[in-house]
Amino acid sequence: MCVLLVWAEAAYKIGSTKTMELYTAIVIAEVLALAILWALVCGNPACSERQKAKFFWTYAVLSVSILGEWLASFLNGSDPTGGWLIRVGKLLDYSLSPLVAILLVRQISMLKKAEPYAFSVLGLNVLFQFVSLFTGWSYRIDADGYYRHGVAHYAYVAVFALAILYAIVAYILYGRKFQKKNLFSFLLIVCFTVLGLLAQELIGPLLGKTLRICGLTNTIACILLYVHYIGFDQQQNQRDLLNKERLLLKDTLSDCFSRYAYDLVFEEFSKKPLPSHFVVMMVDVNGLKRINDRFGHEHGDRFIQAAGRVLGQVAEGKGQCFRTGGDEFILFLDIQEAELKRRIAKVHQTFQEWGLEKKEPISCSIGYAYASSLPGECLAKLISVADQRMYEEKKAFYEANGLAGR
Secondary structure: OHHHHHHHHHOOOOOOHHHHHHHHHHHHHHHHHHHHHHHHHHOOOOOOHHHHHHHHHHHHHHHHHHHHHHHHHHOOOOOOOOOHHHHHHHHHHHHHHHHHHHHHHHOOOOOHHHHHHHHHHHHHHHHHHHHHHHHOOOEEEOOOOOEEEOOOHHHHHHHHHHHHHHHHHHHHHHHOOOOHHHHHHHHHHHHHHHHHHHHHHHHHHHHOOOOOOHHHHHHHHHHHHHHHHHHHHHHHHHHHHHHHHHHHHEOOOOOOEOHHHHHHHHHHHOOOOOOOOEEEEEEEEEOHHHHHHHHOHHHHHHHHHHHHHHHHHHHOOOEEEEEOOOOEEEEEEEOOHHHHHHHHHHHHHHHHHHHHHHOOOOEEEEEEEEHHHOOOOOHHHHHHHHHHHHHHHHHHHHHHOOOOOO
16 A cells, blocks of 8 residues: 555656645545554553653654645645745745654654754754745745745755664664564665655656655654554563563572572472472571671671572572572472482581581581372472471571570
């Protein structure tokens, strides 16, 4: 449909009544399309108020530009005001058309540092077009009442080309944030605006025709940008959610999985039968309070980090290790008991070495329970049994070291 519209408008030649009617119909379709887009933006909860304002000004400026061009074309050769309405139409068209490209860039919030310079150039262009109302530099009316390019018309073309180049750079930089297919989509949007400029200001004059295509190609670009904005916004939201979830899944101090991750995995394992070699291993660090009291919490944190690394090695290739509290860890493993005992012995040895280094009774209490030893029982039951065994070992440690109740 877009291709047919482009062909129809490109076929337009001033002076043909039928083509003027077709052109008028296309202009109405363009303005209606922009109005519908604005309605979609207003009803889209994903768009912030600031983003909605950006869309609104883009659509509003483009609509006024399209209507200005249509007014000048409709009255060409028959302006009852002696050409002044045509001049006003061209003033709106030539002042606002380059602005559309800049507003399209503002929608993606790129090249913010260059924005003041871009608007300065556009401001000079508006001043130039206003002066042309009286001087005819950019546009003039001939003796028969028809619009003609002024002697400095290509100054406007240069400004429009710079605006398009600005948009191309911005969309390439923005497209790099996404996949290659998305970058292609962004370039396609820019291609429509480039096509409009080339066809209307270069190809048309070379063929001896007046092609009214910029409004249409810019409207198509707005439609594509909105469609892709929704898709890209969803992609970005998904990335943000994944990043937030990664942060929630990891315990930043110990580098083990977090309590949040534990709750998710617990829920998952609670819904299905447990493997025969599945084991729950509960670990509680002994002596952490004494380390905090004697050496400070910074040393205590480093101790938790070290404990997390050691217990992470226990789970390596066999399951997952979670830090569920201050000095409490829980491991879900799928491992033979002989291998598990070997890894536990290594953990105890490591903690004993730390205790000798700090000259403190440092160790960890460990309790575990295999699914095979409690057939038919749920995960919660395994955790309860492992926790009870860990507590018994912890109690024995504190009594043996005269630290009961400390």
